[in-house]
Amino acid sequence: MSTGYDRVMAEPEHDSPLAEALARVGDRWTLLVVEALLAGPRRFNDLLGQIPGIAPNILSERLKRLEREALLVARPYSERPPRAAYQLTAEGRELAGALRLLAHWGARHTDPADTPRHPACGTPIEARWYCPTCDQLLDSEPRHAEMHFV
Numbered sequence: 001m002s003t004g005y006d007r008v009m010a011e012p013e014h015d016s017p018l019a020e021a022l023a024r025v026g027d028r029w030t031l032l033v034v035e036a037l038l039a040g041p042r043r044f045n046d047l048l049g050q051i052p053g054i055a056p057n058i059l060s061e062r063l064k065r066l067e068r069e070a071l072l073v074a075r076p077y078s079e080r081p082p083r084a085a086y087q088l089t090a091e092g093r094e095l096a097g098a099l100r101l102l103a104h105w106g107a108r109h110t111d112p113a114d115t116p117r118h119p120a121c122g123t124p125i126e127a128r129w130y131c132p133t134c135d136q137l138l139d140s141e142p143r144h145a146e147m148h149f150v
Contacts (some may be wrong), residue, residue: 018102021098024069024071025066025069025071025095027062029051029054029058029059029062030062030066031095031099031102032051032054033047033051033054033059033062033066034066034071034088034092034095034099035071036051036095036123037072037086037087037088037092038096038099039086040087041075041086041087042085042087043077043083043084043085043086044056044059044060044083045085046088047059047063047086050098065088066092070089070091070092071088071089071091071092071095072086072087072088072089073086073087073089074086075087084137099120100127100129104116104125104127108124112124125147
């Protein structure tokens with residue numbers, strides 16, 4: 001039985017930027033691996049300990065996939081046995097903002113006490129769309145019809 005995720009993964013061309021992103025990092029384990037690597041380079045066993053519930057074969061496959069996608073690099077530190085430390089590339093580190101937004105959304109819908117708050121006043125922090133070229137903050141999330149991906 002095919003899932004929607006399988007279809008996205010099998011299609012060579014994607015209809016939207018979201019479909020493209022999902023094709024590269026669209027599963028739970030991959031996003032958790034990226035989150036674990038945001039703090040800096042990690043060895044395989046460190047990642048196993050940091051990501052509860054992930055099986056070693058799944059972690060190995062996700063690391064290889066992220067390396068193929070140029071989102072991380074494996075830096076060997078031992079030849080016998082072969083071992084590596086894994087580190088996000090600049091492109092991989094760009095996922096931090098998306099992960100923060102997903103975590104923020106998850107916190108709002110599970111435990112509002114976990115929602116990030118402004119340290120000075122305690123108000124929940126909101127993500128906003130901002131254009132650095134025009135130095136403008138948009139009032140609301142732009143609709144796809146108004147937004148152009150380049």
